[in-house]
Amino acid sequence: AQSVTQPDIHITVSEGASLELRCNYSYGATPYLFWYVQSPGQGLQLLLKYFSGDTLVQGIKGFEAEFKRSQSSFNLRKPSVHWSDAAEYFCAATLNDYKLSFGAGTTVTVRA
Amino acid sequence: GAGVSQSPSNKVTEKGKDVELRCDPISGHTALYWYRQSLGQGLEFLIYFQGNSAPDKSGLPSDRFSAERTGGSVSTLTIQRTQQEDSAVYLCASSPPGQGLGETQYFGPGTRLLVL
Numbered sequence: 131a132q133s134v135t136q137p138d139i140h141i142t143v144s145e146g147a148s149l150e151l152r153c154n155y156s157y158g159a160t161p162y163l164f165w166y167v168q169s170p171g172q173g174l175q176l177l178l179k180y181f182s183g184d185t186l187v188q189g190i191k192g193f194e195a196e197f198k199r200s201q202s203s204f205n206l207r208k209p210s211v212h213w214s215d216a217a218e219y220f221c222a223a224t225l226n227d228y229k230l231s232f233g234a235g236t237t238v239t240v241r242a
Numbered sequence: 243g244a245g246v247s248q249s250p251s252n253k254v255t256e257k258g259k260d261v262e263l264r265c266d267p268i269s270g271h272t273a274l275y276w277y278r279q280s281l282g283q284g285l286e287f288l289i290y291f292q293g294n295s296a297p298d299k300s301g302l303p304s305d306r307f308s309a310e311r312t313g314g315s316v317s318t319l320t321i322q323r324t325q326q327e328d329s330a331v332y333l334c335a336s337s338p339p340g341q342g343l344g345e346t347q348y349f350g351p352g353t354r355l356l357v358l
Contacts, residue, residue, distance in 0.1 A: 144266060172351055173245075173350050173352055176347075228275065229287045229290065230277075230347065233284075
């Protein structure tokens with residue numbers, strides 16, 4: 131079955147430290163891949179997306195993600211976290227053009 | 243410009259009552275999507291509209307759920323005879339016309355539904 135897995139439910143990171151959020155997908159072919167962020171009481175905001183080509187994708191707010199076909203992974207990274215990055219992060223995938231399948235989400239807490 | 247808006251932002255209802263949730267997509271966006279976000283199930287796709295047509299209703303949990311879209315714009319998600327398990331945040335998203343290949347979906351803030 132097609133699925134998206136985010137192994138980490140909760141991550142705590144110090145302000146200024148680096149952040150990496152893991153995402154694995156299980157599809158018969160390489161899907162389109164997305165990372166969204168959701169702040170409390172807000173909708174989902176797209177950080178970045180991967181369709182094809184370069185395996186390192188740059189997004190907004192200083193985030194980047196690396197696509198690794200051999201590992202079926204699409205991990206999100208940020209070199210230096212700010213307190214405003216505290217939120218819930220969702221990895222999503224689709225093989226067609228509309229139905230997104232989401233991972234369970236990773237909640238990021240930033241400590242001073 | 244204006245983003246996707248949803249109303250009401252919060253809705254509390256009694257079990258067995260009907261509720262209507264509204265979504266106003268971004269102007270000019272032809273595709274519209276409904277998702278449900280609940281503690282037990284995470285984020286689930288419900289239905290997709292292209293214009294006023296719904297080519298994919300496969301995510302609607304039961305026949306108590308229905309949705310329509312009029313004028314290629316506003317959409318209403320209706321839940322009849324609500325049950326406690328319907329309690330969730332209902333998210334609407336829209337996307338612009340394009341090649342149809344993974345167009346970015348822009349999400350609204352959601353409607354938080356609580357069924358007592």
